[in-house]
Amino acid sequence: MPDPVESGGGSVRPATAVVFATAAFVALLIFGLGMTSLTWGQDVIATRGLGQVPGIVATVAGTAAFAAGLWVAVRREPVTYWGSAWTTAATYLAYLGGLWFGALVTGAGLGVAAAIAGRIATTWFGLVIAVAGFVCAWGGIALVRTRAGRPRWPWEDEFDE
Template sequence: MDDGQPPTPPPPPGGPVRKPVALAFATVAFIALEIAGLGMASLLLDEDVVASSGLGPWPAIASTGLATIVFGAGLALALRPDPPSYWSAAWIALATALAYVGGAWFGCLFAGADLAVAGSVAGRIATSWFGVVVLAAAAVSAWGGIALTRTRARRPLWPWEDDEDR
């Protein structure tokens, strides 16, 4: 059926943001959302993320570090196809949350805790709002990183800007 209009050309592959840039932005966003979210959850719940005393900063360092590595690697793999699938964000979020729990467990062991304490800390994080915060931060950040590479949005223009400025 010919309506007299010329066929529209297919859109160019990829979005306006290159994949390495989107990966960097999303990873930084994940770290920021994770730290801010855990801080707010700790404040609202009036509980520490790691309730056991004497462990120092090692559980937090190990869990955040491992979760960030898994998030970045997962998003880098998810951004390889063209176009990347938004469903990848769910798998990245799940893997990142599990890495956070595993990192807390290893961090407790590194700090000198026994297996029971490490398991207790990791289990508490996995079954509390703290685990939900990490999962949500990873899901939002991964989805945003994928969206940066898929959308074809341009910067907003004021009515007085002309086409020569672009």
């Protein structure tokens, strides 16, 4: 079997891995929060009158922290899976901070904004945010660490004959 690095295979470039993992994070975050909301019959942000701004700000902040954390993790030598833990923590805290800030911007007081962020942090919604960050960061790091070649059909192997 030829070496994947010598035959043109190899790991995914760090920038490509960050893009794919960030897209997967956004998709998994939105899906996870939606399914959790549907399962428990509760809104993600249960406070009336705030609109969508706190959720949008939180998602943007969490996504930015995810991408930045993963970028730092995949640029280190050697690339380790511990970067997924730090990326998860940064994502989780940025999401909560973005939610708090978004609630303040929409007119909620300090106490209400803190209560909203605290509710998310201590319910299933917070777990969804953390799991989405961890799974996607782990996947992004795996893309960079894996030294595999492209998929091939058995009949494509020229050395088989």
